[in-house]
Amino acid sequence: GAGVSQSPSNKVTEKGKDVELRCDPISGHTALYWYRQSLGQGLEFLIYFQGNSAPDKSGLPSDRFSAERTGGSVSTLTIQRTQQEDSAVYLCASSWGRTNEKLFFGSGTQLSVL
Amino acid sequence: KNEVEQSPQNLTAQEGEFITINCSYSVGISALHWLQQHPGGGIVSLFMLSSGKKKHGRLIATINIQEKHSSLHITASHPRDSAVYICAVRLDYGGSQGNLIFGKGTKLSVKP
Numbered sequence: 420g421a422g423v424s425q426s427p428s429n430k431v432t433e434k435g436k437d438v439e440l441r442c443d444p445i446s447g448h449t450a451l452y453w454y455r456q457s458l459g460q461g462l463e464f465l466i467y468f469q470g471n472s473a474p475d476k477s478g479l480p481s482d483r484f485s486a487e488r489t490g491g492s493v494s495t496l497t498i499q500r501t502q503q504e505d506s507a508v509y510l511c512a513s514s515w516g517r518t519n520e521k522l523f524f525g526s527g528t529q530l531s532v533l
Numbered sequence: 534k535n536e537v538e539q540s541p542q543n544l545t546a547q548e549g550e551f552i553t554i555n556c557s558y559s560v561g562i563s564a565l566h567w568l569q570q571h572p573g574g575g576i577v578s579l580f581m582l583s584s585g586k587k588k589h590g591r592l593i594a595t596i597n598i599q600e601k602h603s604s605l606h607i608t609a610s611h612p613r614d615s616a617v618y619i620c621a622v623r624l625d626y627g628g629s630q631g632n633l634i635f636g637k638g639t640k641l642s643v644k645p
Contacts, residue, residue, distance in 0.1 A: 452631040461638065462619065467631025475629035508574060518630065519564035519583055519623065524576040 421445075423525035425511050431531045432501055440496040440528045444513030451494050452514075452522060453486060457507040465509075468494065469516055501532045536560050539620050539636035546643050552607040554639045556620030559601065563625040566633065567594050567605050570617040579605070579618075610643045617641070 424443040432438050444451050453465040464478035468488045479485070483501075488494040498505055508529050512522040540555045556565070567579040580587050580594040582603065587594050591610075596603040607614055620636040 450630065454633075462621070462633075462635040464632050464634075467629045469630070475632055477628070477632060510576065512576075519581055521578040521581050522566070523578065524568075526573075526575050 423511055423513050423523055425509075425525035425528050427528060428526060429529045429531075431533065434503060434532055435500055437497065437499045438501055438530065440498075440509050440530070442494045442496070442511030442513075442525060444492065444494070444511070445523055446492075447515070448513035448523070449491065449516035450514045451488055452512040453494070453496050454510045454512070455507040456510060456527075457504075460507075462510070465496070498530075501530075503532050506530055506532045535637070536634050537620055537622055537636040539618075539639050541639060542637070543640045544642070546610050546641070548611055548643055548645050550610050550643075552610050552614075552641065552643075554605045554607075554618050554620075554641070556603045556605070556636055557601060558603075558620075558622050558634075560622070560634075561625040562598075562601075562622040564623040565596055565603050566621040566623075567603075568619040568621060570619060570638070572616070576619075607641075612643045612645050615642050 426441045449470045451468040454462045456462045466486045467475040483499045486496045508527040510527045511525045514520050514522050538557045565582045569577045582596040591608045593606040617638040617640050619638045621633040
C-alpha cells in the first residue's frame with residue numbers, strides 16, 4: 420500500500436477484555452516497529468521485528484502484551500486482560516531494514532479501556 | 534533525569550521567525566531522529582542523523598556528538614509548521630534499531 424495502515428483507528432473496550440491491533444506495513448519494508456503514546460507521556464518503544472530475526476520484545480510492559488508478524492508483513496499486537504493504564508495511542512512504523520534509517524508511521528490506534 | 538531532554542517544552546512564534554528546538558541526551562548514541570507530530574496525531578520522520586548536518590527545505594538539523602546535543606532549525610516559519618517536534622535516540626550499546634528513547638516533545642505554535 421501507499422503507507423502504513425493501522426486498524427482499527429479507534430477501539431473502546433472493557434477492562435479485562437482482550438484486544439488485537441493490526442498493522443499493515445509499506446510493501447517491501449522488512450522492519451516493523453510498535454510504539455505507544457499515553458496521554459501526557461512521550462512515545463515508548465514496545466517491540467521491533469526485522470525480517471526473519473527474533474523480535475526485540477524488550478519494550479513490552481508486561482506478559483499481557485504480545486505481538487506477531489505473519490509472513491514478514493502484517494503484524495498484530497495483542498493485549499490480554501486489558502487494564503485502564505493500557506489506554507493509549509498505539510503506533511506502528513515500518514522501514515526498509517537498513518541501519519539507522521527514517522521510519523514511516525501509521526496513524527495509530529486510539530485504545531480506550533473503560 | 535530523562536535520558537533525552539528537549540527545550541523549550543512550548544514555543545510560540547510569529548510567522549517568518551527563525552526557530553530553534555534543542556535536544557540533549559545523556560547517553561552514547563548511534564543515531565538521532567527528529568519527528569513531527571501534527572495535531573491530528575500523525576507522525577512524520579523529518580531527519581535521521583548520526584553526525585553533522587542535514588537540510589530539507591526550510592528545515593535544518595544538526596548534531597554534535599561530543600556535546601551530546603542536537604538542534605532542529607526552521608527558517609521562515611509558517612503556521613503550517615505548528616506541530617509537536619520530537620527527538621528520539623538510538624543507544625550505541627545493546628538494543629535494536631527500533632529501541633528508541635524519546636524526548637517529551639516541543640509544542641510549536643506559529644501565529645500568522
